[in-house]
Amino acid sequence: MDLMGVFLHDTTWTLVLEIIIRCCVMFLLILVFLKLSGKRGIRQLSIFEVAIILSLGSAAGDPMFIDDAPIVQAFVVMCTIIILYRFVTWTMMKSKKVEILLEGKPLCIVEDGLLVIQDMQKEKYSHDEFFAEMRQKSVEHLGQVKVALLETDGCLSILFYAKEDTKWGLPLFPQHYKKADNINTQRYYSCMYCGLTQHLLHLEQECTRCNSKDWAESLLTPHIS
Numbered sequence: 001m002d003l004m005g006v007f008l009h010d011t012t013w014t015l016v017l018e019i020i021i022r023c024c025v026m027f028l029l030i031l032v033f034l035k036l037s038g039k040r041g042i043r044q045l046s047i048f049e050v051a052i053i054l055s056l057g058s059a060a061g062d063p064m065f066i067d068d069a070p071i072v073q074a075f076v077v078m079c080t081i082i083i084l085y086r087f088v089t090w091t092m093m094k095s096k097k098v099e100i101l102l103e104g105k106p107l108c109i110v111e112d113g114l115l116v117i118q119d120m121q122k123e124k125y126s127h128d129e130f131f132a133e134m135r136q137k138s139v140e141h142l143g144q145v146k147v148a149l150l151e152t153d154g155c156l157s158i159l160f161y162a163k164e165d166t167k168w169g170l171p172l173f174p175q176h177y178k179k180a181d182n183i184n185t186q187r188y189y190s191c192m193y194c195g196l197t198q199h200l201l202h203l204e205q206e207c208t209r210c211n212s213k214d215w216a217e218s219l220l221t222p223h224i225s
């Protein structure tokens with residue numbers, strides 16, 4: 001194998017200069033087109049938006065360094081993509097059905113301090129990933145949460161219980177999220193899988209919601225915002 005060939009091939013100084021110019025032009029074009037898409041910034045993207053960004057990126061990438069890829073053709077591709085994007089967002093605004101088809105709808109993850117397990121069992125989202133996000137929003141245990149929604153852009157919206165309405169719930173931080181090793185019938189225990197919280201007679205008891213047998217000691221601390 002010709003190692004020099006892999007790295008250099010037929011690169012000349014003229015070609016390097018051309019690549020630099022092509023990169024500048026394409027980079028400016030990407031900025032202009034992202035601006036044209038009407039999005040203000042990018043934090044979380046829906047699947048549909050990721051598709052647009054990928055298409056723009058690949059249309060812009062080739063002409064940066066392939067010397068027989070004319071910039072005008074990439075420009076036409078980018079125009080088409082952005083017109084398509086504008087058309088589809090307009091259609092989504094007009095029709096709820098199209099919107100749900102492309103962006104999906106918010107998923108309810110916690111209701112009244114309990115994980116909604118139907119969707120979790122269908123593997124629409126993962127347990128751990130979701131716990132991590134709740135912790136980042138300083139949720140100490142599920143008893144603080146009235147409703148948690150997974151929005152279509154991947155963000156988590158949480159509605160907390162008022163201080164006096166907080167219930168006993170499943171701890172989310174590792175120092176408390178662990179299997180209880182002794183039983184106290186006066187205490188509350190939470191199912192480590194679905195959050196069901198109750199008194200227990202013994203630790204081998206099966207959860208009536210999800211049949212899990214892992215219990216952690218519940219917490220009652222109110223949410224501090």
Ligand SMILES: [Zn+2]
Nearest residue numbers: 191194207210
């Ligand atoms: Zn359970």
